[in-house]
Amino acid sequence: MPKKHKVLLIRCASYDPGKISGIIKEGMQELGVKPYGRVMLKPNVVIAHKDYFPHAYTRSEFLEGTLDATKHQSENIKELSVGERSGITIPTRFSFKNARYPQVIKKYKAKTYYFDEERQVPVKLMNEHAIRNNIFVPESISKTDFLINLPKFKAHPWTRMTLSLKNYIGIQDDRHRLVDHNQFLEHKIADLQEVIPSKFIAVDAIIAGEKMMLTPDPFPMGVIMMGTNSCAIDTVGCHMVNMDPNTLIHLKITAQRGYGPIDINDIEIGGDFPLEELQENNKNFRFCLERIDNYFNVKGNLTCTVGTFPEQHSRDYCWGGCPGSLQESIHIYKTAHPDVLKKIKKIRYVVGQVEGDLDLQEDxxxxxxxxxxxxxxxxNGSFVTINSTYKTSSEINVRKTKSNDMVKRTFITMKNVLFNRxxxxLRAKGCPVSVADHVHYISGLGDIPNMNFEPKLMLLSNLAYLQMRIMRFLNRFF
Ligand code: SF4
Incomplete structure (x- = not known):
């Protein structure tokens, strides 16, 4: 009988780096983990800011504890690094600074890889079910011998949950990250697993995140999960919040491709926090896998008309793209304007192939x-035609993708809003239309201050943007 994958669930109620280090050292020893060669830690820092995004990311104390344990447990280490690409086109430097990562990385003399500043290289995919033959990743990922995956335990409006497998979306820079970030998102996550396996996974579930992924509500769970197989970790994670793992579609696809188990009986669970106790504690954990036409239509001046979608496997909804971006963008507004849905002017959001006239209110x-x-x-009495320009996965060449540069996207969306005022x-192009673009459009149409230009966010993000552009340019030559 093949050996079962093991997942450890260890109690940890506070962000104490010393305690976290002790737990992770013991976990590595029990799982027989000895990092070697070029070791990279990949946290989830999709975004970070103490006022707006305090619970979206793997905490710096967690990173510190893991760096400490890794140094202790390593053999023949050639390089110790921390690498990530933040989300919604924001420079990773900005998020790392807000997450207080640079101090910790310096303390452990580790190297930082901001994936948005690096050269991107193709990796050939061999799995017969992969949706692409090649996928682009940062050069540092392609050279890593030992990847330590440090996800944050969070709900997610596109995929229901983000744990170990979903954390791989952050190994791509925006030019490639948004390719297939649509009805193929779950397949894309499975594709990414072939690039590099996680040889050790430690999930920050000390304070988990409910509902959203950028602006989650904090949910104290008091546990660190550890393992050596992403499917096993995600399967146990689903059970921890009383969810059937088969409804986490990227887990189902990845397990079907042979990367690991999805049946809890195929996993050995250890540690000092019984799964049953966690299930009881977490029975009120909230998700947000709701269609936007249900989610927004009773709550204010935003209403949604949802049509049908191009791909056979999900005609009735696009879970991986624009609708989820809209939800996240509204929740970003809510961090500063809790009554945003009442404050904005009336907007009808239309997505998908829509038949029949739109019944609009006057304004x-x-x-x-x-x-x-x-x-x-x-x-408004005139006949309007909007044609689909959608291209399916096989029609998109990953070697010729468009830049999703933050400043360029800002100009394009602002120009669109201004010229059509x-x-x-308005027509917003993209597949998907990103969260940042949605923020611009909601501000333009709804006539409210643009969250992308919040003074507390704008100054530092633009400074980080300039640094990122300079480093990206220099890295072409070195
Ligand atoms: S355009 Fe948006 S809603 Fe349509 S398939 Fe692409 S991501 Fe989904």
């Missing part, structure tokens, strides 16, 4: 979001 403007959206009908509707 309601329309955002046709995403390349797959199409509409033929009357708006007198029109009844």
């Amino acid at each position: 309601e403007r329309v955002l046709f979001a995403g390349n797959c959206t199409s509409y033929k009908g009357k708006l 007198k029109k009844r509707y």
